[in-house]
Amino acid sequence: MLETLLIRSRAVPPEPPRRRGATSLEPGRDRFGVLKAVLSAVPWLQVGLGLTVLLLAAMLPWAGDRLLAAMDQQILAVDVDGNFVGESRVGIERAASAWIGKSYFATDLAEIKAELEQRPWVASAAVKRVWPGRLEIDIRERKPLAYWTDGRLVSRSGELFSPPNPEVAGSLPRLAGPDERVREVIDMARSMSERLVDYGLGFASLELEQRGAWTLSLSNGIEVVLGRDQVQKRFERFITVYEDRLASRVDEVSRIDARYSNGVAVQWKADAAGAAPKS
Structure with a gap:
């Protein structure tokens, strides 16, 4: 009986011996699998290009400064x-x-x-x-338009300036008035000058006094007083009287006062005063 049992016990194969410290792993539980999957999902080409661009952008100002410094020289x-x-x-x-x-x-x-x-x-x-x-x-x-008060010049754009040599501007009309009203004087002078050309009269100067009165001077020496009110209307009245009564005797006229409501007052030159007609 004992012999039979021993034989049967020998028929059962013994378990293989295990090495001390060894651990068995299953194939589906590789501990590096997750890391490999993450690394394989990263677009390494795009990342490399991005880093390269950032590096170049950071170096560009430095490189530009170095290049300019190398190229710089003196103004010759x-x-x-x-x-x-x-x-x-x-x-x-x-x-x-x-x-x-x-x-x-x-x-x-x-x-x-x-x-x-x-x-x-x-x-x-x-x-x-x-x-x-x-x-x-x-x-x-600056292109000078006229001489201004105190020997200054006024440009075509309405700027006042004081060069050391205003006389080089040559023969120009003269304008005068408060500095803050220079553009108003220019506009009035241009308007009158254009009208005078139609009647063969030359524009010489225009003055606006501090109290607001206007005085026009023609290139033939005639002075036209226009006053403060209704200046354009008085100027047109002077034009009408000149065309009707004075054009033929313009050399005898010294001064015209247009501050009257129904006509003008004419001051004749001294050598024609005795034969002056009424206007």
Whole structure:
């Protein structure tokens, strides 16, 4: 009996021995599987391109500064262009010579422009760089329209300016009045001048007094007093009387007062006073 049992017990195979410290893993539970799946889902090409762009963008200002520093040099010459009447080309060139020797890139062109436009005759200045070491300056002068009070000039755009050489403007009409009413005086002068041309009369000057009275002077020396009220109506009355009664004797007239409601008062020159007709 004992022998039979022993034989049967030997028929059962023993369990294989396990190595100390070893652990068995199932194939579906690989602990690196999740990490591999995450890494495989990342678009590495796009990420690489993005990082490259960011790196280049960060380096661009630095590289630009380095490039400009390497290319920078001194301003070697300044070219001045423009049609000069009141301003002097030589004077502009002398003023511009202050920037020769300065940095080509670091020089502030707006500063040059502002400094040049402080000169009385300069209406505007355009400044640009010309590689490798030149500046070009284009000057536009103020165009004088008339002489103004106290020897100043008034430009066609209505700007008052005081150049040191106003006489270079040549033969111009004279306007006068409060500075704050300069545009009003210009508009009135233009209107009257256009009407006078139709009758062969030249415009010489127009004055607006502080109290508001207007006085017109013609190029033939006749003074026309228009007063403060209804100035345009009085001017038209003068034109009518001149055309009807005075055109043939214009050389004998010294002064016309148009401040009357129904006519004008004529002051004749001294040598014609005795034969002057009534108006």
